[in-house]
Amino acid sequence: MSSLFADTHNVVSILEKLDAAEGFEQIIDFLSGSYIHYALTVNPLIYISCIKQFWNTAFVKHSGDVTRLQALVDKKKIMISEVVIREILQLDDAEGVVCLPNEEIFTGLAQIGYEKPSTKLTFYKAFFSSQWKFLIHTILQSLSTKRTSWNEFNTTMASAVICLSKGQKFNFSKYIFDSLVHNVDSSSKFYMYPRFIQLIIQNQVGDLSTHT
Template structure:
């Protein structure tokens, strides 16, 4: 088993030269309820993550679904509620999945008119739409369900290492005795630089930020902050394109 570098990268939501013209997106994410989950960066002890997945079982206790594991002779119990608490996700009343008609309508508003967007599952598409339209998506349930699905499917890779370490830190003491540390890669600057560089998949389509995203960001900046003008509410985002340039 191994930890895939492309999974669970830490988001450093700071403004760099490379992120120019993306400041409003950064403001929006910093004001979002998912900000902590995006940026929390614990020291990941590889042996602990391996022990977790090696000993983990999904159970139903008193009608509640749980994930149980044994780390350093300490029983670890993870539930949807504990995930919500540990990742500071206030999403208990959040949406699990939007109706299919709503998904297609909202994706079209985002300019998603190519077949490449079909690679999104309805649940993942719902999460993106909910973030953009200032609705609450139940990420806690999504994470828990996928952890259970991972166990049932027997897929051998170390899923959610950053989140799992947060869960373990809350329940197990003495983590520092484990010496093997996984360094979480960060590609934030490179991502912004690449987003601005038109490539073969760039559709030349300009996607404006939704008004709901702008309102959330401006509220976080204070009551005295002026509302952003239309000329500053647009980011150039490379939309999937099935056609060649």
Template sequence: MDLKFIATHNQAGYLAPPPEKHRRMYTSLMKGLNSCRIVHALRENPIIYESLSQDFWKNAKIEVVEGKGVIVSEVQKKTVTVSEQMIREVLQFDDQESDSIDVPAGTVDAVLPRLSYEGRYPPLVKKFVHPYWRLLLHMFLLCISENRGGTDQLNSTQTAALVCVITNEPFNYSKYVLEAMKRNVLGVRKDKYLMYPRFLQIIFNARYPELTRSGNTLELKPMGPTCFGALTPKKGTEKKFEGLIPLEKFGQFSETENIVVDPVVAQPIQDNVGIANAIVAEEHTIQRGVEDEPETEFVTINSEDEGI
């Protein structure tokens, strides 16, 4: 039986200039995204071959190699290994093996008010953050996190990762991704699924070019510009952001007077089948939650009148 593909998990992020009506507010956020340490992992948008991801996850197991836990699998009858260092090099996270994924609670607590956060923590609930920062949270959840469905809140580790994106403090994003992949191998939280199909294809392209790329491809559309028009809570939401704490743009995403002119889009990917150009999705739809995550609130976004 084929493993499940989640079309809203591990998308490529939106890195082009904001639409005109949102340009004054969000230009500094987009400039920060284009220069932060997760930009390569956000931008790359290869053709994703379903058979490669299916083979990898169906045959994946955890082994210890040179004292370190890695994921070893068989793809097209060839051994494929994914390690923390490989993730670091291929996704270009600019982190170090010595960096932790645990950030002191005081560090996180000091940053949350600067996001105009009006809720209780943990978790970090997206709808209680200022819309400026809400877009960053939303992009991290859909593009970088391991979440297969939930897009309304960040757990403690995800919050620490996000805080370190903003402040440019050390954080081991490579380990974060690998540990999430290990949990998928073990089925710790739920049945195994096609986790990180975009990241895996980037790794296959960089380290395993001999694999045959053919057959069905997975439709994983990059985020589109409608995400800017969907940053206010839906009408009728009982509890929502009230703007009690003034907006502060800081860290990697400080205010800038420079307006982004040229869009930054995912580059064409060359493989032995052909060239594919990234197409920015004009609609951004979040699927309803799966049955095993009843605590998570999901919405569907189809226009600029509805909120994330």
């Protein structure tokens, strides 16, 4: 793989009211009470050797209309599906939105103060208030597949932000699973979602005390 771990991808969100977070207390309270709080903040001990084994052996397995991701860690089979991700990350988002229609995205972003009316499908964090910038940046760094270009985001992440703003659920489980599947054969493959993969490995393998 051309790139291994991305330090700024799938980071742990620190939702504490520290001095550096002054002025963002309302957004911190909102995220702390949301259904994505666990996924944002869970902080497992990541064993590099486990993550490497997983991604070096991962392949996509189709059975009827069911798609799974399969890999080996310590010669034990790891199976990942959308359902597994939903359970491990405590998301409860099976009925959530996958992606809103474009017109609903434009309207929804305008309703939360997006100051750059456009018909383009790339959106920019800089044109939101500081409160929304904080929320968007948190989502992008913790839950999206992005590794760089934090000022911009696509329709899928726009849908997630709009759903959160309206108290609706976005299907992060499907987004994360589909991203993992796409990463397997991607030309820019990297060690995606190490926090979440580690949680799944711990759940399915058990004792990892021999790893570093």
